[in-house]
Amino acid sequence: MANAQVDNTLQFVDENGNVVNDGSTIEGKLEYVDDGFQQYYQISTGLYVKNNADTNTGTGVDITISSIDNGIVNCCFPSNCISLSKAGEYQTGNYYLTANEIKAFATEWIPQDYGTCSATFKLKVMNMKEEEIFGAPIVTYEFKAYGPSVTVNFTYDKNSTGINDITENDKKISAYYTLDGKEIKEPQKGINIVKYANGKTTKVVVK
Template sequence: MNFIKSTFIIAAAMSAASAYAQVDRTFAFVDKDGKEIENGSTVIANQVHTIKEGNYSYEEISSDVYVKNLTTDEWGVGVTVTLDKLDNGAAQCCFPTQCLPDWGEVVGGTVKTDAGIMKADETKSLQTEWFPEKDGEAEATVKINVYKVTTNKIGLPVYKELNVNGPSITIHFIKSANGISSVNTSTTAKAIAYYTADGKRISAPQKGLNIVKMSDGRTVKMVK
């Protein structure tokens, strides 16, 4: 009898854990071509752009990641961003409506953005960039937060955060001579194969989106 009771408790606990781990499907991360980025993925960003503003110029590496409303309804959305690594420079996140002040300068810093509204089937840029001062790496973990939107007496939106498990990805920024020397995110994993977005194997990364298979079994996306 005790065995049956214990088995029931274990099964119930496993079922609850599975339900909790299920990723909410209100929003998803997508790439610039609209292809969904799987929850838990690592996106490699290494395309360096030089931005000129008058006599001043700086370098920027954009994540090229977007957020899409997968539903036929209007929802509120925001993100929780954690800076996991910063060799130099500063990082920035401006999703969905505001830039986070001082977030991208302290490793370990976690900030939740204010919510904004996204319409049905709408896609918005995540606007998360690294501004390197020299070669190195930066890394950020981004998780989507979902909000129910109502209006107050004067018609302004009111956001109530829902207790759901939104998707999360890691963005790994790289600035180096070849752009791929630090593609692995651990000290032992190495890139062992490269594929195009449609699954064709290639000998080396090509311009655009590449799928990289790592020696530790992970598959990551790299934009060159």
């Protein structure tokens, strides 16, 4: 609904911590990926999600892909990754952010050819309930309210890959990490976080 109240417990922020207002439209950021096995370009949202609460907050994301010329949209927030290749409405699984945590939104379009993609991401604030099933603690999530949304326009064209866009420093890898932040010596099967010498990070999938 147009007049629905937005819950700002969770907010999108940029790499400098500035709030990205609800309903904003932004342009994706070109990133070069060289994981030692393959090299390609991806267009990242460049976003992070901030938990403004002093307690853990459950979250999920509703995704609406309005157009996608080719390739896939990868969303690895808040936890497990989903890969989407067609226009439509989708939702991620649920997880949580710890008190006052700022977490990378970890979402990008990986094109197979020149083209564009446009997608809207709406945060969801979830109530968390811990219970035991057969003696094991289980966390369940229940929808509470919608948080802010942002539309990202991804563009990959001849101008995107000019020599001035990607420097040698951008390509130099300084470290590999697992999704939970543990440093590893080389990429492992599944999702890996790659950190470059210029401080940028990105995700790569090793099959």
